[in-house]
Amino acid sequence: MGASQYGAFLQLVDSKCLVVGGGTIAVRKIQGLVETGAHLVIVSPELDPRLVDVLLMGTHTHIKRCYEAHDVLGMRLVFAATNDADVNARVAQDANAQGILVNVADNPSLCSFMVPSVIARGDVSIAIGSAGQSPALTRALKQYLEPLLPIAIGALARYLSSLREQILSLHLPEHERHEWLKRLISVEMLEAWRQGDHTKLEATIQQVCNQYGLVVAPLPKAIDEYHHSKQIVE
Numbered sequence: 001m002g003a004s005q006y007g008a009f010l011q012l013v014d015s016k017c018l019v020v021g022g023g024t025i026a027v028r029k030i031q032g033l034v035e036t037g038a039h040l041v042i043v044s045p046e047l048d049p050r051l052v053d054v055l056l057m058g059t060h061t062h063i064k065r066c067y068e069a070h071d072v073l074g075m076r077l078v079f080a081a082t083n084d085a086d087v088n089a090r091v092a093q094d095a096n097a098q099g100i101l102v103n104v105a106d107n108p109s110l111c112s113f114m115v116p117s118v119i120a121r122g123d124v125s126i127a128i129g130s131a132g133q134s135p136a137l138t139r140a141l142k143q144y145l146e147p148l149l150p151i152a153i154g155a156l157a158r159y160l161s162s163l164r165e166q167i168l169s170l171h172l173p174e175h176e177r178h179e180w181l182k183r184l185i186s187v188e189m190l191e192a193w194r195q196g197d198h199t200k201l202e203a204t205i206q207q208v209c210n211q212y213g214l215v216v217a218p219l220p221k222a223i224d225e226y227h228h229s230k231q232i233v234e
């Protein structure tokens, strides 16, 4: 079955994003934004104390007043998260008039994008959504899937990325290159690695790399980190 909404991961470094409102829901949206490198402008007469640390980072701004139409100008994304439905609807209208993507916390029909539930492990993440049908289901699904994604999967991605760079630098014919890169990891290897058995992954990587005379770094530290993170989680 196809999806009614289009999934995408946004690159927001140095982009200005507006959050209208400074309560519980604004805090949640902001927590998901701070690590992206976006510059946040928060317009709200009141501010949840949890946002004090965010402002101390020095790259974000708080404008202590009610929303005004010009606040949306120059923004990449806009979040309407006040507890006033009329204000949220106005924010949506103003953002739409400027062609800016807008998220409206209390009205899915006014959203031009919805915020997914995210399982994040460094650069590896899973985003889950229900097109606004049931945020509670979305959140439960995240909790259900979370144990499947070890914390060290981010480190494994970095390891595979360095191998991939080496392979790309060999300038092999496209078909051969793709075959190689696909052989480096599979569902079976991932599952074994997740269970703490890294031999399959190690053997395949060695075999593939030896074939082309590539020097492989010793066993990915990711494996050690995996055991370590497992101990922390358990």
Ligand SMILES: C[C@@]1(CC(=O)O)C2=NC(=C\c3[nH]c(c(CCC(=O)O)c3CC(=O)O)Cc3[nH]c(c(CC(=O)O)c3CCC(=O)O)/C=C3\N/C(=C\2)[C@@H](CCC(=O)O)[C@]3(C)CC(=O)O)/[C@H]1CCC(=O)O
Pocket: 028, 029, 032, 103, 104, 105, 106, 107, 108, 111, 113, 114, 115, 116, 117, 118, 128, 129, 130, 131, 132, 133, 134, 135, 136, 137, 138, 139, 142
């Ligand atoms: C995923 C997550 C991301 C985030 O917000 O960061 C998110 N909602 C989360 C939790 C959550 N939200 C609500 C509950 C109570 C249970 C329930 O209502 O089911 C719970 C569960 C809880 O809190 O446990 C209430 C709620 N939510 C919306 C409305 C308005 C409406 O539907 O009319 C109301 C009713 C307010 C009221 O009752 O008046 C609307 C939206 N919420 C969305 C996202 C978008 C659709 C996502 C999707 O496609 O599923 C959308 C459309 C717009 C948006 O906000 O982007 C985050 C989980 C984060 C995490 O933990 O991982």
Ligand SMILES: NC(=O)c1ccc[n+]([C@@H]2O[C@H](COP(=O)([O-])OP(=O)(O)OC[C@H]3O[C@@H](n4cnc5c(N)ncnc54)[C@H](O)[C@@H]3O)[C@@H](O)[C@H]2O)c1
Pocket: 020, 021, 022, 023, 024, 025, 026, 043, 044, 045, 046, 047, 048, 065, 066, 067, 081, 082, 083, 084, 085, 087, 104, 105, 106, 135
């Ligand atoms: N999307 C979701 O996941 C979700 C979940 C629960 C609730 N909601 C909805 O989100 C909305 C916000 O909920 P909340 O718990 O954060 O509310 P809240 O009362 O904690 O915060 C509201 C914030 O809006 C600010 N505000 C009010 N009028 C404003 C204006 N004119 N301009 C700028 N800021 C203004 C207030 O100062 C306050 O900081 C509610 O409508 C709620 O129903 C959404």
